[in-house]
Amino acid sequence: MRVLIVDDLNSNRLLLSDIVSNFGYQCLSVDNGVQAVEVMGQFNPDIVLLDVLMPGLNGFETAPQLKKIAGEVHLPIIFITALDDQDTLLRCLAAGGDDFISKPFASVVLEAKLRAHFRNRELSKSLAEKNQVLAYHSSRVEREHQIVEHIFQNSLARNYLDYPHLHTYLSPMSMFNGDLLLAAPGPLGNLYVFLGDFTGHGLSAAVGALPTSQAFFSMAESGAPVGDIVREINHRLHDLLPTDMFLAGMMIELSASGERVTYWNGGIPPALLIDDERRLHTVMAPQNLALGILNDNEFDSRVATLSVTNTDSLLLFTDGLIELSEAQGMLGREGLAKLVQSAQSMAQLTALVQQKMSGREQRDDVSMGWLRCKPTGLKPKSFDAELSPMAFDMDLRFHAEDIRGQNPVNQVVQSFAAIDGLANFKSQLFTVIQEIYNNAVEHGLLKLDSELKLAADGFERYYQLYQQRLSELKDGWIEMRLSYQPKRRCLVIKVTDSGDGFCQQSSRAKAEQQALTESGFGRGLRLVEELTVGLKWSNQGRTIECTLPLTAQ
Amino acid sequence: MTLSTEYSSDGKQFVIHVKGKFDFPLVQQFRQSYSDLNESADTIAVDFRETEYIDSCALGMLLNMRKSLGAGEKSIHLVNCRPEIRNILEIARFDKLFHID
Structure with missing residues (x-):
C-alpha cells in the first residue's frame, strides 16, 4: 500500500509518515496541494491523507483534482483535520473526501481506516480491470460479428431477391437470421427458391446458412434437379451440424413457363x-424430415410437382409467421389467411404483419416470400463467344471396321465444340451430323428400309436388324467433309457413302407424308432439313450436302 | 448411368432423367424404364435438364413410349428442355402430342 501524505506542517508530516511506515506501508509526504497533484502520476498512491487547511491549494480544492487524476479507479481520500465541527466534516465529504479523522487520533484507528479504504481501493481496481477485459472482449466480439456479417453478405451476394415476381419479407429476431430465403435463376430460364428455418436463432443458427447457400447457388447455376440440391444440402448439414440442430427447408423450382412447380418440403409449413x-x-x-437429420442412405430426395397457372401466387412462410403472438394466443393459419385475403399485395400484407408484430417482443425469426407464377422471363444461359476466325476443311473417311465398332459422331462434335464460339452450337451440330451419318449407315451401307418401322413392333425390330447388320458389316465407307466458314458463319457438311444410292424423290415424298405420323420414319432427314439450309442430294443419292448456319436461333 | 428414374413423393408422377446423349444406345434401357409402371402414376415426365443432344431416334423412342402407354391415356410431359432441344421437339411437331415445358 502506498500512502500519500499532504500537510503543510513539517511536524504533522513526520508524525504521520512515522505511523504509516510503522504499519509497513510505503509513504510519500508533500507539503502542499500543488505538489500533491504533481507527484500523483509518479507515486500512484492507494490512499491520500489530506490536511484541510493549507496555504495555496487547500484540502477542499486539492481533493477533486486528485480524484480526477485517479480516473476510474477509486482513490480513497481521508481528510486529517483538527476541526471537528459538522460543517467542516460535511465540506470534506462534499469535496470528494471519503472519510476523515480528527486530530488527535489513535494510531490503531488510522490503521483500521487505512485497511478499510484499501479494501475499497482493491475492489475498485479489480472492477476496473474486469471492465477493461470486458470492454476488450466486447469490442472483439463486435469486430468478429462485423466480419461474420460481411461473410454472410458476400455469401448471399448472388441471392436473386430482385426477381420481379418474387417479393420477400424477412424479420430476424437478432442480428443474425436463422431463417434463409434464397432465389437463383437456373440455366433453362427456370427459377429456384429455397426457404429455410434453422433450429434456434442468432449466430449459431445462422452459421449453417453458409454451406446451404453455397450448395444452393452453385447447383442452381448448373440447373441441377431439386432432389439433387436438397440431397447435397442435407449431406453437408448432416456432416456439419450438431445432432440437435437442423434446417427445416422447402425447395421449389418454377419452370420457365411459370406453370410447373417442382418441390421438396422438409418441415416448413404448407404454402x-x-x-x-x-x-x-x-x-x-x-x-x-428437416435437412441435416438423416444420413445419405436414409434421406428421401423424392420431389413432387404442382401445376399452377400464370394467375396463381404462392405464399411461402416459416413457422415464425403463424406463431406470431396475438392478444389471444397465436396468429395461426386462419389468422394468416384473413390477413392474406384482406391484402391486395405483398406490400400490404407486410404492413399488416408488421402491425401485428409492433409492440410485442419478437420470439422467432419471421420470413415470407410471395411468388407470382408468371413465365419467368429469365433468359436461358448462353455463351456469347466470338466465332474463331480460322476457316478450315476437315475430311474424314470412315471404314467398315470403324463404323462397325463405334459411332464417330460424338468425337467429331466434341472436337468442333472445342473451337472458340462453337460450343453454343454443339446440340445442333450433334443432331445434324448424327442424322446424316445415321442415314448413310442405315440406308447406304446397311440397306435398311424405313418402312420396317411402320409395323406394330417395327421400331424395335428395325433397331434389332440394324445391330445385326452393323455387326456383320464388312465393306463400305463413309466420307465426311466439314467446311468451317466463319465469314459466312456456317458449316458446310457433305457426306458420301459407298452404298447404292436411292431415288431422292420417293424418299422425300415419304418423309413429307410421314412427318406427322407416329411411325418414326423420315423424321431424321426432316430434322436436318429444318435445321440446315440448301439440303441437296447428288451422285444418285449417295451424297448429301447441307449448310448449318452458325447464328443465334 | 445416363438414364435414371424416380417416382414423385406422392407417387403420382414418374420421372425419367436422361443425361448426356439421348440416342440409339438408350433404346432398350429407355423402353424398360417405363415397362412396369405403378398404377398410381398418371403423369410421366421426361426431364431433359441434363440432356445434351437428341436425335430422331430419341424422337422415335418418345413416340414409342406414348404408343405403349396407350397414346394419350397418361399425360407425358417433356420438361426442362434447353432451347436447342425444344427447337428439335417443335420441328417434329411434338407439341401436338406431348406437353412441352
Missing part, C-alpha cells in the same frame, strides 16, 4: 396458393 379469385389453397405440405 398458400392464392388463385385469380383470391381463393386460398393449402399446397406443398411437408413430406419429409
